[in-house]
Amino acid sequence: MSVLIVGSTALDSIKTPTRENPRLLGGSASHAAVAASFFSPVKLIGVVGEDFPKKYIELYRRHKIDLSGLQILPGKTFHWSGEYEVNMNNRRTLATELGVIETFQPKLPAAYQDAPFVLLGNIAPALQHSVLDQMKKPKFVVADSMDLWINIALADLLKLLKRVDGFVLNDSEAELLTKEDNVFHALKKIHKLGPKYVIIKKGSHGSSLSGPKGIFICPAYPLHTVEDPTGAGDSFVGGLMGWLAGARGAIDANIRRAMVYGSVTASFCCEGFGLNTTTKTKRTDIEKRVKELEKLTQF
Amino acid sequence: MSVLIVGSTALDSIKTPTRENPRLLGGSASHAAVAASFFSPVKLIGVVGEDFPKKYIELYRRHKIDLSGLQILPGKTFHWSGEYEVNMNNRRTLATELGVIETFQPKLPAAYQDAPFVLLGNIAPALQHSVLDQMKKPKFVVADSMDLWINIALADLLKLLKRVDGFVLNDSEAELLTKEDNVFHALKKIHKLGPKYVIIKKGSHGSSLSGPKGIFICPAYPLHTVEDPTGAGDSFVGGLMGWLAGARGAIDANIRRAMVYGSVTASFCCEGFGLNTTTKTKRTDIEKRVKELEKLTQF
16 A cells, blocks of 8 residues: 655755765655665655756665655755764754745645555645545544643644644654653553554654553664664654564554664665665565564574 | 673662652672563672661562572672663762772682573672682673773773673763773774673664674563663673573574663663662563564564
């Protein structure tokens, strides 16, 4: 089955202690869409400016991503620049130029409106609402978010949580949203806000799911080298939704394995700048790491 | 088989944001010995002063811990006081009174010298050496340590690492020792220093083993409440060594499961002040959490 993905489509200029890479393909929708494309057909919703390089359109196409929902508008593509510290855990934003994303109005082509799986990638909650408003009757909707929206668009976000099946956030965002530092207490409070499935990401420490079948502790694939973690969270949820959309059977029966596939897809993302390593990855590479992760965690 | 455990035997005065508990039974050897006692007979090596409460001797005895290597000397028992911050991850030492531990000379009773399993719990490396010098031919020796010894007794510690089968340390100590923040690079460097098995503890994020059969990612048992994490690392390695000593078969075949038992034993330690919850725990409680942890991590 197909998965519709909305989020930011951006150019990222990223500095790490050892290297600097300007104007890479980035944004939550780009990372999630490429990650999901390993497992299912993807329909992308986003906006770019006239400066958006053709090579990135070709990159999306190589991943067979449906671009009929990608608007190309007069003006500049959303541009983010950031810098990582030595240990790669802390990053700071150097500049944000919103460009065409500032006035973005998602418009769903007719062929998008009955997509069974919907990933509302990290973007303003109002835009996530707008996409949902245009959908017929999706089977499974998951939203991602970030601290910015908890801080400046909380009312919209809380309304959104009542409309989704699953919500994905990282541990510091969970604490910001619930004022709870214990993961169980945070999960309980977030369930009360609406979502049946809540996933808390913990970077290199993996992630935790809380759902109707209880808690699942999902490991991260351990990496020898982290080149650039930008987009890892988007790759995780993209891989997760893509794998779920491609799997037979009930969500409940598949979601743990879907998280493991998301985790492994995100591991490739971290090994190169932007999408450089992810786009060179093959499905067989992913399957190999999933098998390894099974061996690494068996007792 | 039995496990010999050396380390500190102390009185701990612990403050947390909500409570304060003076003169609890503490020390690396106390936590490790009680944890190991769920699985195997334990022989304790340590020293206490004349002020050491009788109720703590009785506590050791209830756990069937052999105390013929516990010296009671004129003077005061080692006393540590510390305070935890709100999130329980950071603690600071308020006072350390060494007392009789300052001049401690471990003396192994004859019946101790052929113990097959040896846990050199956290104490000065010179004392860990002294215990090893008195052993006949132990089957499996594991050492624990702390940042203090890396900073002030590195030469002794490096010599010790050549004499042990396994070494346990936490992630920040691994970085301090190796100057590597990537766990793989740190593990590789520590193996070169001697130990065949290296275990890196990551608190509530679990632990990682590197050994002849590769890497194992060991989950932590997720807790609803952390009352006092003091001694959790000692409980982990105590439970691990106790379970290994009680298991049949090769170390290689058992060590992953031993870590899971250590992890679960440590989870009980965190749920009460000092050893309060651990001493009320039953073997069946531990087995139940191990089974739960299996379910929590299956995919």
